[in-house]
Amino acid sequence: MKVPFACLAWMMLFPMLTMTNLAAAWEALPEEAPAPADNPPSAAKIELGKMLFFDPRFSSTGTVSCSSCHNVMEGGDDHRSTSIGVHGVKGGRNSPTVYNAAFHSVQFWDGRAATLEDQAKGPVVNPVEMGMSDLQAAIDRIAAIPGYKAYFDAAFGPDDSVSMDNAAKAIATYERTLITPDSPYDQYVKGDLNAISPEAVAGMELFQATGCTSCHSGPAFNGPSLPMGTGFIMKFPIFPDAALVEKFDLEADAGRYVATGVESDRYMWRVPTLRNLVYTAPYLHNGAVKTLPEVVTLMAKLQLNKELTEAETLNIVAFLETLTGTFPEQTMPRLPPTPGDLLD
Amino acid sequence: MKVPFACLAWMMLFPMLTMTNLAAAWEALPEEAPAPADNPPSAAKIELGKMLFFDPRFSSTGTVSCSSCHNVMEGGDDHRSTSIGVHGVKGGRNSPTVYNAAFHSVQFWDGRAATLEDQAKGPVVNPVEMGMSDLQAAIDRIAAIPGYKAYFDAAFGPDDSVSMDNAAKAIATYERTLITPDSPYDQYVKGDLNAISPEAVAGMELFQATGCTSCHSGPAFNGPSLPMGTGFIMKFPIFPDAALVEKFDLEADAGRYVATGVESDRYMWRVPTLRNLVYTAPYLHNGAVKTLPEVVTLMAKLQLNKELTEAETLNIVAFLETLTGTFPEQTMPRLPPTPGDLLD
Numbered sequence: 045m046k047v048p049f050a051c052l053a054w055m056m057l058f059p060m061l062t063m064t065n066l067a068a069a070w071e072a073l074p075e076e077a078p079a080p081a082d083n084p085p086s087a088a089k090i091e092l093g094k095m096l097f098f099d100p101r102f103s104s105t106g107t108v109s110c111s112s113c114h115n116v117m118e119g120g121d122d123h124r125s126t127s128i129g130v131h132g133v134k135g136g137r138n139s140p141t142v143y144n145a146a147f148h149s150v151q152f153w154d155g156r157a158a159t160l161e162d163q164a165k166g167p168v169v170n171p172v173e174m175g176m177s178d179l180q181a182a183i184d185r186i187a188a189i190p191g192y193k194a195y196f197d198a199a200f201g202p203d204d205s206v207s208m209d210n211a212a213k214a215i216a217t218y219e220r221t222l223i224t225p226d227s228p229y230d231q232y233v234k235g236d237l238n239a240i241s242p243e244a245v246a247g248m249e250l251f252q253a254t255g256c257t258s259c260h261s262g263p264a265f266n267g268p269s270l271p272m273g274t275g276f277i278m279k280f281p282i283f284p285d286a287a288l289v290e291k292f293d294l295e296a297d298a299g300r301y302v303a304t305g306v307e308s309d310r311y312m313w314r315v316p317t318l319r320n321l322v323y324t325a326p327y328l329h330n331g332a333v334k335t336l337p338e339v340v341t342l343m344a345k346l347q348l349n350k351e352l353t354e355a356e357t358l359n360i361v362a363f364l365e366t367l368t369g370t371f372p373e374q375t376m377p378r379l380p381p382t383p384g385d386l387l388d
Numbered sequence: 389m390k391v392p393f394a395c396l397a398w399m400m401l402f403p404m405l406t407m408t409n410l411a412a413a414w415e416a417l418p419e420e421a422p423a424p425a426d427n428p429p430s431a432a433k434i435e436l437g438k439m440l441f442f443d444p445r446f447s448s449t450g451t452v453s454c455s456s457c458h459n460v461m462e463g464g465d466d467h468r469s470t471s472i473g474v475h476g477v478k479g480g481r482n483s484p485t486v487y488n489a490a491f492h493s494v495q496f497w498d499g500r501a502a503t504l505e506d507q508a509k510g511p512v513v514n515p516v517e518m519g520m521s522d523l524q525a526a527i528d529r530i531a532a533i534p535g536y537k538a539y540f541d542a543a544f545g546p547d548d549s550v551s552m553d554n555a556a557k558a559i560a561t562y563e564r565t566l567i568t569p570d571s572p573y574d575q576y577v578k579g580d581l582n583a584i585s586p587e588a589v590a591g592m593e594l595f596q597a598t599g600c601t602s603c604h605s606g607p608a609f610n611g612p613s614l615p616m617g618t619g620f621i622m623k624f625p626i627f628p629d630a631a632l633v634e635k636f637d638l639e640a641d642a643g644r645y646v647a648t649g650v651e652s653d654r655y656m657w658r659v660p661t662l663r664n665l666v667y668t669a670p671y672l673h674n675g676a677v678k679t680l681p682e683v684v685t686l687m688a689k690l691q692l693n694k695e696l697t698e699a700e701t702l703n704i705v706a707f708l709e710t711l712t713g714t715f716p717e718q719t720m721p722r723l724p725p726t727p728g729d730l731l732d
Contacts, residue, residue: 384669
């Protein structure tokens with residue numbers, strides 16, 4: 045494989061990291077996502093998880109479900125800069141796509157949850173997301189819908205099956221089915237050299253040569269495949285151009301520091317997947333950047349201290365557009381009926 | 389057919405109406421819903437309509453779709469007493485189910501829309517529902533999503549296909565597929581005498597004998613099948629027991645009068661369907677009544693001035709429970725991607 049000069053320079057800077065990336069370069073997305081040993085997948089868990097994922101009764105007002113901010117009918121996010129939850133209150137960060145989240149080794153923008161199971165419990169009790177007072181209140185709500193019991197039993201056996209842990213396991217199991225293999229890029233790296241355009245091929249080479257792969261490597265372009273719970277966390281911005289930082293308000297949110305209080309976590313963020321970017325605008329943790337050309341230019345400048353020409357940017361965008369995969373065709377879940385006194 | 393004394397008494401009071409009801413008694417739900425001559429159904433309209441029905445980008449904040457208040461994954465309503473739209477603001481009335489709405493000859497609780505096509509345009513510009521400033525802004529939003537054009541063209545031809553009228557036609561066409569035939573009741577009236585329990589049969593006879601069928605007749609139990617736009621509108625309450633009116637706040641909303649300003653429309657309401665009541669609690673225009681036994685008792689008292697025994701009530705409830713039909717299995721729509729500057 046030809047290694048361009050810019051990439052060599054990068055290798056000298058971060059030799060270990062870059063070698064890893066090169067070894068793992070241009071991987072297709074697996075057809076299945078990894079699951080933790082204590083939550084093996086099953087059809088019954090997937091079915092229950094899909095029901096719970098789409099059930100707005102999991103929120104205080106009965107109006108917000110997981111799918112409200114992670115709309116699997118579109119890109120797995122909510123196409124807003126930052127999300128709106130119960131009572132119409134805006135959250136502080138851009139909703140990350142649930143598609144291919146199973147290929148992240150940690151969850152949330154700041155990586156504060158180790159697994160999809162842990163993540164699933166977060167928004168339910170976030171006051172500006174689903175707004176339940178606590179996890180007990182959340183599972184009490186679900187337990188008060190009699191039709192759910194049979195589905196929990198089928199997934200987890202009859203003993204105390206209706207629990208928040210099991211609900212989270214079911215949701216996570218469903219989310220592990222939300223993967224999008226077989227993009228033009230995947231077809232290309234599997235050998236179909238006509239699957240992507242010459243511009244995209246040029247963009248792919250440039251994507252590596254520019255150094256984008258130092259973070260955006262691996263099958264989901266979110267870093268190397270790491271054991272669940274590990275986290276591939278990077279600083280952003282690395283080269284904080286003052287004008288750009290101000291324009292896009294990039295330091296208003298201290299990132300992982302907010303979760304840990306550790307000074308070295310300031311402006312540290314989990315590297316997001318680049319798959320299906322066409323579906324997940326606007327971009328960045330605060331949704332401040334509206335288009336792919338803008339975000340490519342910005343990331344080159346702020347992370348790699350490089351100025352891309354317009355032609356280079358457009359080639360990289362052409363490459364990124366080949367990362368749109370095949371979204372699974374899904375039937376709608378049927379949710380069990382609501383007792384009349386469940387909500388106001 | 390045996391006509392109980394109570395029903396004969398009712399016939400003397402309203403002879404024309406009751407004869408109509410008897411002639412039309414115990415009809416199964418048709419397998420297809422009627423469509424207006426200027427909007428014949430097609431697969432392309434259904435597909436586009438389903439996309440638009442589930443698209444939250446039709447609302448000002450991008451968070452509320454038709455399915456938010458008419459959740460077809462459950463009972464076609466939102467299981468709240470009154471709905472919550474954009475900005476978390478509560479509406480004034482209970483969300484009517486979209487299932488079998490195609491069998492209503494007018495739409496909304498007060499019948500102010502003649503067709504599903506007209507109805508579809510209402511919530512989009514209602515400030516506490518989807519909150520778009522006007523219909524032009526709503527269709528401009530959809531037109532700004534480039535992926536929609538091909539679907540509008542397929543449904544309506546290539547000339548000026550992306551219009552609010554066509555969007556409403558597509559949504560209405562999709563809604564006409566949201567019907568639930570083949571309930572145990574339907575099987576029973578088609579000749580399967582074991583399809584419902586003896587209690588339900590007793591309840592069915594009592595439902596007619598008590599006089600419930602004077603309003604709740606026809607295949608959808610929302611009155612006789614009338615030409616689209618006609619409206620089967622009744623007063624509620626007819627016998628306004630002061631204590632019950634106060635307890636359930638039944639006269640706070642003047643009903644059809646609010647839409648027409650005509651004094652004779654005060655407390656007039658479209659007769660709702662009774663199909664799938666198990667899925668559509670809480671009940672009444674304000675969602676004030678939580679359970680089926682309560683609402684049956686209340687309606688007998690307020691509309692027919694009758695006191696039902698507990699046993700009679702439970703039999704009628706057993707009958708109403710047989711009206712839960714077969715919900716269509718549906719695939720999820722795939723929504724076209726969002727340009728990054730579409731929403732805040």
